Amino acid sequence: MFLHRLFQIALVGFAFASTTVYAESVVDKAAPLFSATAADGTTVKLADLHGKTVVLEWTNHECPFVVKHYESGNIPNLQKDAVAKGIVWLQVISSAPDKQGHVSGETAQKLNAHRGATPTNTLFDDDGKIGKLYGATNTPQFFIIDPQGVLVYKGGIDSIPSADQSDIGKAENYVSAALADLAAGRKVAKSNTKPYGCSVKYAS
């Protein structure tokens, strides 16, 4: 019996060990909570945003795929529409210091002004913890969290992986489709899609 109990304890330890190693965002499950410093100097906590739809957009302004969707106005338009509807749109920068895309809060704000981008805020994840928590591998890459805090979408921006702006018109935009489904109270039809782009520039 003693052995059995010990065995059980060990198994619990086990399960814990494996979940911490493979912790990840899973569609239809509660989105992992985090808090992060934002470009405007405030601290943003996901838990505080309960009751609102939240879009997390992993970005790196120097990545050609990000450039594709900003220069074309694709992402700025999505941001404008979303924010107008009361959706919280957060850019997340997981580039480690001295890696591509790492910027100061001030630069991030300037870049957005320059690009006509109007996200609710820009979050810094210098140590990559939030990126790894969500399993973000690409820029651009999106995670949408519903007002109940459930992850309802993870994936890419659209259906044509390329760096060509001319493909945007031909592609199916997964992010706008997911937000439309959510607004209509439907289940997100394509809730887990293939992201494409540059790798997130983690420190390691």
Place this chain on the structure above:
Amino acid sequence: MFRLCSVPIVFVLCVLFCQQALADTSTAETGQVKAQLIASVDAVHPGDEILVGVNQRIIPHWHTYWINPGDSGLPTTIAYQLPAGATAGEIQWPTPEVITLGPVTNYGYENEVTLLSALKVPGDSVIGGVFPIKAQVKWLVCEEVCIPQKVELELVLPVVSLGVDTGKDSPLIKTARAALPVSSPWPIRLAHNEQALVLSITDTELPFVAISKARFYPAKWGQIQHSAEQPWQISGNTLALKLRAGDKPLALGENLTGVLTVTENSSGKRVTRGFSVNIAGSALAASGVTLPSEQPDLVLASALLLAFLGGVILNLMPCVFPILSIKALSLIKHAHQSPVQTRLQGLAYTLGILASFTLLGGVLIALRAGGVQIGWGFQFQSPLFVLAVAYLIFAVGLSLSGVFTIGGSVAGIGSSLAGRSGYSGSFFTGVLATIVATPCTAPFMGAALGFALTQPPVVLLAVFFCLGLGLALPYLLLSFWPFLQRSLPKPGAWMDKLKQGLAFPMYGAAVWLVWVLAQQAGINAVAVALGGMVVIAFAAWLYEFSKYTGKTAQRSGSGAAGLALALALIGGYFGVATAVPAAICLNSESATNYEPYSAARLSELRSAGKPVFINLTAAWCISCLVNEKVALSQRSVIDTFKSVGITYLKGDWTNRDAEITKILAEFGRSGVPLYVFYPAGAENSTHPVVLPQLLTPEIVTQAVRGKV
């Protein structure tokens, strides 16, 4: 100009000239990649099928991508613009490499790659004319940062009449063809569920291939998790590779496509071969909810901790405990020793254990490299080993009983093999403890060893090392901590009595081993073993008796004893080695409410949706026998099985059995016991339940009823 080329002799010169002239358009260079459009021929006949390709030379540390770029990136695309009627096939992707950047895993190519496509020349091409091939090539090239690039390449080939030689494959094309994955010479099988996929190949030659790595590259996003480890193992003739399902797990009936690579060490060089995979799989039995499928992913730290705990628990096993006790007694006896000496004794004992475990680990690695099916307790599958351990334990028992003493002193505790004084005595006690501990697969060790057996040698040895450390711990603590020593009882005559008493568990263990032997090698082997024991007892008596006589008699006594011992061993060897293995006769020891396990029978029952209970056991596994006695053969369990309509399958792993090794591996185990319950219902809709390794009737009945 090309009209001249229709004259064959001039043609050769012309081709050289033309190639030269066109070199500019067939290559293009960016800062990172030099691209060249190449063809398998120097000229074409109307209706030919040729190979064309784009060769990329990439500057160091940068890479371009495979058809599935992995977690990020973009595959290279080639858009061919060809004369009317000509067609180009899909890119034939060479076997890729893994390129990792922190947690991001990519598949692609470094240094150089050629992307081939088959190209069909239309039959109505005009002889004497030209066949221009244009390619618009787009790629993403990344180091840490990524740059999308685009080039236009053009190659013009003359169209010549059928009799004219069109030239041989260029070296680039040859190299490119060699890099393509080929169809597997072995059938590849796939089993999967929502969490995991297991790819396996089976071949009788497989064990002779020194495989150092296996990896699967999925052609589509989402089928597997790119960054997850891909543990693999070879058991018998089968190599199995475990994959973690990705964001879009394979549906049943859907094909898994990609490349399976196997790296072998062939005469000192590592050669990787890629085999194309395009197969539908069957349902994988182990569900992610049950623990065993998690166990191969067991992180190293947990495995080491579990191995350590398992080692500590081994001290309580019936054959190990007496030996430990003897050591403790010797500590009491040698209370006069300086603390330093005591500690050195403890260290020597630990060293003995660690050396033995390292040796065992080494043997396992060697056997695994040789492709032998192994699991923990593997040594007990050899009747000769069982016999040898039976003899050893019997001899230790005799020594404890005082029939003989090794070493000169009659008095004192140094009167058994385990009690030999000096540091070498302590060392060999450690060795002895290891040998007798191995059959006892404590619950913890199953997981840790299952993990270890799938790991590289260094990890395997680390797990064994921790196991040994655990086994050595109690005595080591005792020898290092004077406080503990003081709390031991005072020495006295009771020690001799206790020592003699402890002989009986040893005799018991010897009896058990002889019984195991009977299962493995039949009744004649038992006679040989028992005869051998009589001879050993005689040799022991002779040895002890002659010790108190004159020098000559002593020598001849020892000689006779040695001779008798040799006789026992040699006789045992031939007696057992030639004995006909008995048919599995576990049947006789409990109610026969079960059938023998076979994979075929299991799948038959499962496809019929019948509930099945599987018990995988071995005669040399004590916990297996205990579980059968206290739980599985209890009335309540038998009745429950009957009322639920369960078919009870029992697999006997006493001797090696490939089928049982396989199902153990499916559940991430390397040894018995294993208890699995498959609830009633369609094969795909139910998940098997793995029961704990220590059973009670309640555990069994609840598991069985809870799911039905």
